[in-house]
Amino acid sequence: MTELTPESPVTEPPVQNGKAFMAGIVAGISMPFWMVLASMIGFGSMVRTAGLSLDIGIGSTVGIWGLPGQVAMLELFAIGAPLLAIVTASSMANLRFMPMSVVMMPMFNGDKRAHRWRYVIAQVMSINIWSVTMSRCPEMPLMERFPFYMGVSLACGIGGVLGTAAGFVLAGTMPLYVTLSLVFLNPAYFVFVFSSVRARNCIIAVVIGAVTGPLIHQIAPNWGVPITGLVAGTAAFFLDRMFKARPND
Amino acid sequence: MIEQTPWLVLICCILATFFWRALGVAVASHIDANGPVFQWFSCVAYAMLAGLITRILLLPVGTLEQTPTFDRVVAMVSGFVVFIIFKRNVVAATVTAFMVFLALAALRQTGSL
Numbered sequence: 546m547t548e549l550t551p552e553s554p555v556t557e558p559p560v561q562n563g564k565a566f567m568a569g570i571v572a573g574i575s576m577p578f579w580m581v582l583a584s585m586i587g588f589g590s591m592v593r594t595a596g597l598s599l600d601i602g603i604g605s606t607v608g609i610w611g612l613p614g615q616v617a618m619l620e621l622f623a624i625g626a627p628l629l630a631i632v633t634a635s636s637m638a639n640l641r642f643m644p645m646s647v648v649m650m651p652m653f654n655g656d657k658r659a660h661r662w663r664y665v666i667a668q669v670m671s672i673n674i675w676s677v678t679m680s681r682c683p684e685m686p687l688m689e690r691f692p693f694y695m696g697v698s699l700a701c702g703i704g705g706v707l708g709t710a711a712g713f714v715l716a717g718t719m720p721l722y723v724t725l726s727l728v729f730l731n732p733a734y735f736v737f738v739f740s741s742v743r744a745r746n747c748i749i750a751v752v753i754g755a756v757t758g759p760l761i762h763q764i765a766p767n768w769g770v771p772i773t774g775l776v777a778g779t780a781a782f783f784l785d786r787m788f789k790a791r792p793n794d
Numbered sequence: 795m796i797e798q799t800p801w802l803v804l805i806c807c808i809l810a811t812f813f814w815r816a817l818g819v820a821v822a823s824h825i826d827a828n829g830p831v832f833q834w835f836s837c838v839a840y841a842m843l844a845g846l847i848t849r850i851l852l853l854p855v856g857t858l859e860q861t862p863t864f865d866r867v868v869a870m871v872s873g874f875v876v877f878i879i880f881k882r883n884v885v886a887a888t889v890t891a892f893m894v895f896l897a898l899a900a901l902r903q904t905g906s907l
């Protein structure tokens with residue numbers, strides 16, 4: 546699909562799709578693959594315990610592709626909640642995908658392929674893939690970002706399917722402390738990932754969000770995440786502007 | 795009461811999640827990536843995720859609920875010590891937090907703690 550001619554000395558070098566895709570796979574396997582694998586092992590065993598089949602488990606990993614929403618669906622389905630209640634709860638638990646894709650999509654602005662595949666990009670996005678993309682893609686040539694992203698996504702997707710299947714098969718046979726530790730792994734990883742953000746507005750947002758998140762959850766358990774985002778995010782936005790307005794920054 | 799098949803529920807949940815993803819794509823194409831609205835969305839996304847992660851670790855619902863807060867906090871503090879010593883090494887910090895948590899959970903299960 547590349548429109549650049551390799552012979553032309555004035556244009557940029559041809560885009561190495563394969564190389565960028567492989568770099569994405571390598572970046573995926575370095576850490577996110579294992580994180581997804583571990584979390585989905587926990588989810589897979591929940592699927593078994595809830596009395597659902599493995600194909601539903603894998604279908605929800607691949608299709609919903611966001612653990613809080615998957616867990617919400619599973620828990621409410623297991624207690625026989627009405628369809629609308631299950632769908633609403635599952636969807637609300639994954640509302641974070643909306644601001645996440647708003648923030649990530651401009652990373653591919655100017656790449657026609659990425660524009661054509663934009664809804665696929667949004668569908669395969671998960672928090673693990675998002676955080677790798679947000680930290681790695683800005684320093685990457687524009688045309689390499691899309692293949693890189695798809696590489697990371699493939700690695701994570703395989704991790705998700707393998708994890709769900711492994712968790713389903715191993716349910717009840719693994720010692721409890723191993724299962725608990727695997728579930729603990731991914732949130733722990735994200736604490737350090739978010740402690741590594743560099744942009745000032747993001748640092749402020751992370752700090753305020755981290756402090757207010759558990760507090761707001763106690764007041765509004767079902768709406769805790771979106772309210773935290775709105776309140777803490779807006780506060781961070783204005784604080785950042787205040788710092789910017791200062792002359793001796 | 796309508797008979798519910800797991801597949802029907804799953805497909806509805808997939809579409810309901812895709813709604814947020816697609817809405818994000820639609821909004822992204824209508825705002826300036828260098829403008830204040832984009833900056834605001836960025837703050838909201840990071841605050842939302844940070845709030846969700848600390849909530850999962852401090853006030854877990856589900857599997858992690860059966861672990862003592864003490865274990866989770868000690869594991870995270872150990873991870874942070876390594877994070878600072880090894881100049882923001884995410885992998886080293888994560889592995890440390892995981893190993894400390896695993897050790898504490900194993901000790902509790904065998905009754906040594």
